[in-house]
Amino acid sequence: MLLTLQALQAARCGVSKPKLLSTRPLFPEARAILDANCEVEYWQHPERIPRAELLKRTAEKDALVCLLTEKVDEELLNAAPKLRIASTVSVGFDNIDVPACTRHKVVATNTPGVLDDTTADFAWTLLMAIARRVIEGDAWLRSGTWPGWDLDQVCGGDVWGKTLGIIGFGRIGRGVARRAQGFNMRILYTDAVRAPAEAEKELHAEFVDRDTLFREADFITIHVPLMPETRHLICKENLDKMKRTAYLVNTSRGPVVDEAALAEALENRKIAGAALDVFENEPKVNPALIPRKDVILTPHIASASVETRTKMAVMAANNVAALLKGQRPPNALNAAELGLK
Ligand SMILES: NC(=O)c1ccc[n+]([C@@H]2O[C@H](COP(=O)([O-])OP(=O)(O)OC[C@H]3O[C@@H](n4cnc5c(N)ncnc54)[C@H](O)[C@@H]3O)[C@@H](O)[C@H]2O)c1
Numbered sequence: 273m274l275l276t277l278q279a280l281q282a283a284r285c286g287v288s289k290p291k292l293l294s295t296r297p298l299f300p301e302a303r304a305i306l307d308a309n310c311e312v313e314y315w316q317h318p319e320r321i322p323r324a325e326l327l328k329r330t331a332e333k334d335a336l337v338c339l340l341t342e343k344v345d346e347e348l349l350n351a352a353p354k355l356r357i358a359s360t361v362s363v364g365f366d367n368i369d370v371p372a373c374t375r376h377k378v379v380a381t382n383t384p385g386v387l388d389d390t391t392a393d394f395a396w397t398l399l400m401a402i403a404r405r406v407i408e409g410d411a412w413l414r415s416g417t418w419p420g421w422d423l424d425q426v427c428g429g430d431v432w433g434k435t436l437g438i439i440g441f442g443r444i445g446r447g448v449a450r451r452a453q454g455f456n457m458r459i460l461y462t463d464a465v466r467a468p469a470e471a472e473k474e475l476h477a478e479f480v481d482r483d484t485l486f487r488e489a490d491f492i493t494i495h496v497p498l499m500p501e502t503r504h505l506i507c508k509e510n511l512d513k514m515k516r517t518a519y520l521v522n523t524s525r526g527p528v529v530d531e532a533a534l535a536e537a538l539e540n541r542k543i544a545g546a547a548l549d550v551f552e553n554e555p556k557v558n559p560a561l562i563p564r565k566d567v568i569l570t571p572h573i574a575s576a577s578v579e580t581r582t583k584m585a586v587m588a589a590n591n592v593a594a595l596l597k598g599q600r601p602p603n604a605l606n607a608a609e610l611g612l613k
Pocket residue numbers: 363364365384385387391439440441442443444445462463464465495496497498499501502523524525549550572573574575576
């Protein structure tokens with residue numbers, strides 16, 4: 273446990289500060305905010321906090337800062353009767369049972385907006401890398417077996433001028449579309465909600481039904497949240513609709529893609545390749561994908577720039593600080609349900 277100077281001073285003065293558990297040491301900028309407002313216990317070990325420890329250490333806490341790897345569910349909320357806020361350092365909040373938080377009068381918060389560009393950059397990194405076989409080429413060169421230039425080596429697919437299909441046209445999906453403008457691409461998108469006409473016009477994006485997107489896109493990039501409706505959205509049936517020359521990029525959440533169906537589609541050359549940053553059962557990856565050259569696998573790093581991860585942690589800390597000061601946390605997910613003004 274790391275007790276801060278302020279907490280020690282407060283304890284000496286007999287004023288007790290709200291107690292908080294942070295399941296990671298975070299970054300100094302975020303720690304400064306938390307330490308000024310709470311008595312903080314940071315989980316300092318390199319390994320992820322075990323579930324039993326999480327339940328034990330949250331029991332007497334007023335606030336929790338967690339990562340997407342920690343589940344805030346009915347069990348945790350029952351074990352933490354004093355908890356007032358669960359602040360996840362991620363935009364995706366499928367780790368938090370928000371209705372359960374509302375029932376327990378716990379404010380749930382996330383970190384939207386600050387990671388859009390960094391994540392959109394990475395979706396493009398994967399898209400370019402899988403189309404142009406960058407990882408494969410790098411591995412070949414390093415193996416010492418590259419004989420020198422030849423006409424038909426490591427030929428991939430073009431990106432420029434092709435059709436980009438975006439599933440989930442929210443903050444990150446639109447960021448991906450914005451980056452496509454320089455590549456002279458046709459941009460298709462599908463979403464549960466159609467974007468305003470100005471956004472479509474600005475990004476030269478065409479709203480289509482899902483079937484059209486699967487059939488016509490050369491690149492499909494996924495940016496939906498994980499929900500019951502999006503689980504296995506990429507399934508055998510939809511993979512079968514894709515072009516044999518098409519590529520799939522997933523930087524959303526792993527369970528949106530049925531990994532076994534994807535491995536089968538690749539094996540049967542139903543699609544040309546896939547680049548995945550997220551996995552169904554992290555940190556595990558379907559073993560059928562591992563040896564494949566037509567797949568790029570990255571360890572859930574789409575938002576992993578120092579600047580952005582710092583901003584995310586600061587945002588999570590500010591959500592806690594606001595609540596403890598009696599203000600509405602800026603990113604409360606259940607503000608309306610809890611009647612927060
Ligand atoms: N790999 C990473 O490190 C990383 C980083 C950031 C975000 N993410 C993931 O990306 C997701 C998207 O983030 P965002 O900030 O763009 O979210 P967002 O809420 O701005 O956009 C999500 C879009 O998906 C749409 N949508 C929701 N349900 C749908 C459905 N059933 N069918 C079609 N469209 C649907 C929404 O209408 C919205 O437009 C997050 O939820 C998170 O899980 C992953």
